Amino acid sequence: MEITWTERAIEKVNEQLEGRKGHFLLKYETEGCGCVMSGVWNLFVESEVPDGVKLWETNVYPVYINPNHEVFLDELLIIDYTDGARTFQLKSPNQYLNPMMSCRIGV
Template sequence: MNIQISERAERFLRQKIGSKSSPVRLVFDSEGCGCGVNGIPALWILPAQDEHDMIIHSNGVPFVMGRVHAIYFEENLYLDLEEGFPSFRLSGDSQLYGQNIRLLDKRED
């Protein structure tokens, strides 16, 4: 799996991650969305990669994903920062996964 990160999205991510080498996890978050096939994409900054994570090849910031979430996403993904908002737009070759995707810092949880 690959994710192409725009320059402005990468700058924003690096600013939020800071000097720590923390990966960003792409999640298909189904909590509170009904059944397991209903969900929304989310981005979480993690303290470390989990043993069940797979690496997503990126052109910048390190990304990972839980292997069970891979079925919800295409092989090639594109991440951009929404103009004027602290949120992201995630798309693939054939669809838009979401706009207004928030970045949550899970290092303190």
């Protein structure tokens, strides 16, 4: 799997971090979705790395992902930011995995 951050996503995440440091996690959330197949990807910045996650190198910020959820991802991923909706996006050349992805900063 290859993950790339766009320049706009890098700018916006740096603004939101305000100099704080943390670990980036892509989490597949299923609570309230009905079943595991209807989950939603969201981005988190946390001070601690949870047990059982796998590190993926990217062009700028490494990202941790639960290996049990990798089946829901495409081989090429892009973390982007859209000014129109003022939100992050997780997409691939084939689809949007979450066109309105939140970035929750817990550090």
